[in-house]
Amino acid sequence: xxSFRAAFxxxxxEVKNATPPGTSTLVEHLEWTASQTKHDEIRLVPQPxxxxxxxxxxxxxxxxxxxxxxxxxxxxxxxxSASLSSALPIYASTxxxxxxxxxxxxxxxxxxxxxxxxxxxxxxWVPLAxxxxxxxxxxxxxxxxxxxxxxxxxxxxxxxxxxxxxFMGIGGGPADAVSPDVxxxxxxxxxxxxxxxxxxxxxxxxxxxGGVSGGYIVxxxxxxxxxxMNVLLSAITFVLCLVFQAETLYDRPHTTIVMSDDxxxxxxxxxxxxVVADSAPASSYPxxxxxxxxxxxxxxxxxxxxxxxxxxxxRLPGVWLVSGWYAGLVGLIVTMSTIGPxxxxxxxxxxxxxxxxxxxxxxIGAALGGxxxxxxxxxxxxRLASKDIHGFSEPESRLITALPALFIATMGALTFGFVAxxxxxxxxxxxxxxxxxxxxxxxxxxxxxxNYLIESYGPVAGDCFVAVTFARSIVSFAWTFFVGDWxxxxxxxEPFGIFGMLMGLFGLATVPMIxxxxxxxIWTAKWVPEGSAM
Numbered sequence: 222x223x224s225f226r227a228a229f230x231x232x233x234x235e236v237k238n239a240t241p242p243g244t245s246t247l248v249e250h251l252e253w254t255a256s257q258t259k260h261d262e263i264r265l266v267p268q269p270x271x272x273x274x275x276x277x278x279x280x281x282x283x284x285x286x287x288x289x290x291x292x293x294x295x296x297x298x299x300x301x302s303a304s305l306s307s308a309l310p311i312y313a314s315t316x317x318x319x320x321x322x323x324x325x326x327x328x329x330x331x332x333x334x335x336x337x338x339x340x341x342x343x344x345x346w347v348p349l350a351x352x353x354x355x356x357x358x359x360x361x362x363x364x365x366x367x368x369x370x371x372x373x374x375x376x377x378x379x380x381x382x383x384x385x386x387x388f389m390g391i392g393g394g395p396a397d398a399v400s401p402d403v404x405x406x407x408x409x410x411x412x413x414x415x416x417x418x419x420x421x422x423x424x425x426x427x428x429x430x431g432g433v434s435g436g437y438i439v440x441x442x443x444x445x446x447x448x449x450m451n452v453l454l455s456a457i458t459f460v461l462c463l464v465f466q467a468e469t470l471y472d473r474p475h476t477t478i479v480m481s482d483d484x485x486x487x488x489x490x491x492x493x494x495x496v497v498a499d500s501a502p503a504s505s506y507p508x509x510x511x512x513x514x515x516x517x518x519x520x521x522x523x524x525x526x527x528x529x530x531x532x533x534x535x536r537l538p539g540v541w542l543v544s545g546w547y548a549g550l551v552g553l554i555v556t557m558s559t560i561g562p563x564x565x566x567x568x569x570x571x572x573x574x575x576x577x578x579x580x581x582x583x584x585i586g587a588a589l590g591g592x593x594x595x596x597x598x599x600x601x602x603x604r605l606a607s608k609d610i611h612g613f614s615e616p617e618s619r620l621i622t623a624l625p626a627l628f629i630a631t632m633g634a635l636t637f638g639f640v641a642x643x644x645x646x647x648x649x650x651x652x653x654x655x656x657x658x659x660x661x662x663x664x665x666x667x668x669x670x671x672n673y674l675i676e677s678y679g680p681v682a683g684d685c686f687v688a689v690t691f692a693r694s695i696v697s698f699a700w701t702f703f704v705g706d707w708x709x710x711x712x713x714x715e716p717f718g719i720f721g722m723l724m725g726l727f728g729l730a731t732v733p734m735i736x737x738x739x740x741x742x743i744w745t746a747k748w749v750p751e752g753s754a755m
Contacts, residue, residue, distance in 0.1 A: 228744035243677035273509035292423035298393035299427025301451040304435035307577035326705035333701040338390025340694020348527035354519035366392030374448035398686035414598030421668040422591035432580035440574040467514035531687035543670035545727035548696035582653030590664030616676040617738040623665035627728030630662025638717025
């Protein structure tokens, strides 16, 4: 075990040669003596076992199907959460819950409490997923989302729909923590960047599409149908997950790295890393049928320790970094999507039923951010690994991708706030740009940030997600809860200026992690269980 002081006292060369959890040989440098040229080969990390039940051994079409349903899951959850935001001006002007109608500030509680529980509920969802499997948790939570959406559609009072929205948030929780864990369990390190980019695009589009569509659904079909559409979408997602989501909770065989010295060459010592996984032949494992992959229970003992694990994960510095990113970015998106329709419903805009169109800029920004991450994330990791003398892949190489996008998101928050403070006939363009810039940055939190946690702290990545989503829910809840009155009293510039400043600080925290992140992993290695669950 290495202390904090010892980790930061190591020389640069010692740090470069160290292999703490997260550092893996991604590129093999192979010398071809006949042609005197070098050939690089990508190594599969984690090393797959011979077991056909190993999620890494699933057919590629099956991995794509799982990626599809695990990406659809957060899309639908965020649609159910955000579709109400563009309908709030309508709720505030109709006697749905009696006279006088609830104020806009009070109606924002319907969004705030939902966002709070989406993150906070993972305090129990993830330990249950680590004990009984991913499938029962995803399917059970979707059933809760279906029935609580029905409740919202039948609610006749503000308090009733508020409680229904709370349970909808609980039902949506696993989309933020269990689904990305499933994606990380079926793809190798050199594939995860693109896979998580797909997941992130769907996750972000859910909030934005929901924000656009909600007002139109209410205007054409009525307030209740907003919730019945949520029921329909949740039911479709439940059926698709039931049919296509394989159980990916798997006890990966312990792997070790044996270092062997080759002193054949004069004056040179070459160290070769050999990954030793289970040696049992594939024929010794039971057949892995499609129906077996859909089993509903995969019990693992130690549920008490699993409930404590998310709190222990807060000792890991990377968790705090990604928590800051995710909390700031989602907090901005939620508050913008909540306040935006109110702004364009008032003069000089007067958009009426079209208030949801304020989210179009966010959709464009999310699309561009997704393309950027999809093209850059894995490319950067493989390129830096190929340049390393050992072929090492370091999780910190992914963080470089996020820096420009985090800066753009910070500028987007400031743009939105100051344009909103000074409305004009073309001010909506600035609002769209601000929301689009933040959406561009949001792509980095799950795509880059979650990948960083998976690769740095693989065996406890799910517990890290709990801490991250909990922080996200607290910040989003607080900002949404207070922003309505705050904007009413002082205007949008002050709150969004402060939110932008906080986002800038969260983004700047990335720089020391890029520089010293490997040293922190050397220090915290004692808290990350052995194995190759990366």
